[in-house]
Amino acid sequence: MHVTETCASDGANVITDVATTPATTNDAQALPGIHTRLGRRGLLPAEHLVDGGYTSLVHLEQAAREHQVTVTGPLPGNLIRRHRRNEGFDRDDFYIDFDRRQVTCPQKQVSSSWHGPCPTSSPTAAPLIVAKFTKGQCRPCPVRARCTTAREGARNVGFPPRELRDLQVRVRAEQQRPEWQARYAVRSGVEGTVNELVHGHGMRRCRYRGQPKAHLQHVLTAIVVNIERLSGLPPTGEAPPPRPPTAFQDFLDQHRIRRLKSWRAVSD
Numbered sequence: 001m002h003v004t005e006t007c008a009s010d011g012a013n014v015i016t017d018v019a020t021t022p023a024t025t026n027d028a029q030a031l032p033g034i035h036t037r038l039g040r041r042g043l044l045p046a047e048h049l050v051d052g053g054y055t056s057l058v059h060l061e062q063a064a065r066e067h068q069v070t071v072t073g074p075l076p077g078n079l080i081r082r083h084r085r086n087e088g089f090d091r092d093d094f095y096i097d098f099d100r101r102q103v104t105c106p107q108k109q110v111s112s113s114w115h116g117p118c119p120t121s122s123p124t125a126a127p128l129i130v131a132k133f134t135k136g137q138c139r140p141c142p143v144r145a146r147c148t149t150a151r152e153g154a155r156n157v158g159f160p161p162r163e164l165r166d167l168q169v170r171v172r173a174e175q176q177r178p179e180w181q182a183r184y185a186v187r188s189g190v191e192g193t194v195n196e197l198v199h200g201h202g203m204r205r206c207r208y209r210g211q212p213k214a215h216l217q218h219v220l221t222a223i224v225v226n227i228e229r230l231s232g233l234p235p236t237g238e239a240p241p242p243r244p245p246t247a248f249q250d251f252l253d254q255h256r257i258r259r260l261k262s263w264r265a266v267s268d
Contacts, residue, residue, distance in 0.1 A: 015222040020215035027053035028124040035067045049187040056124040075171045088146040098162045103131035117161045126160035
């Protein structure tokens with residue numbers, strides 16, 4: 001079993017939603033249900049900071065369209081091995097013309113066919129359009145080795161439909177900016193909550209059999225954490241005390257290594 005939790009960005013940083021699902025459930029599959037439950041209670045955030053497990057392109061678009069929620073999290077880049085080694089062309093090196101249903105490669109060759117969008121086997125993956133080039137175009141290409149590892153075949157380029165493709169390009173560009181990274185650093189508070197639930201309250205060990213009983217355990221544990229946090233708040237009008245530094249932050253201070261501004265208990 002695993003727990004999906006959402007934290008409010010108020011002073012108490014309280015847990016507002018707990019979802020218990022089978023361990024085989026992809027994190028991104030749980031996101032629509034979380035937003036639906038938060039919407040019923042009027043607790044939907046304008047921006048939802050999530051980790052990389054929830055940044056399905058389909059669910060980013062769905063959250064914005066159905067709930068007006070901006071899902072912010074690291075969207076994976078190109079995972080092709082040649083691209084990771086900076087030795088080849090990735091999808092972004094190809095020009096996609098959705099109006100003409102054509103793709104142009106870096107060597108100015110135009111794709112011969114366009115198929116899709118077709119659904120993929122993953123429930124969280126976007127539908128895929130595939131543009132194909134011919135062997136006659138790829139075999140004589142002087143940079144063929146940078147484009148495909150196939151000995152006889154030609155290059156195929158897969159990409160999501162236009163709306164999702166535009167969203168993908170925009171999100172990947174935004175997450176490279178310092179403003180996005182500083183805003184996303186707040187996510188560390190959520191990771192601290194997960195750590196508190198797991199190591200302080202044993203959330204990874206179910207005390208009961210069956211998902212309904214396990215979910216009840218998770219909800220009661222979240223309530224306990226909220227009570228602990230609310231009881232520790234200072235009187236109204238007073239600023240909350242700063243969080244104590246971690247052992248790693250103490251180590252940096254002892255060696256006079258400057259911390260990033262996004263970290264807790266920042267040193268000057």
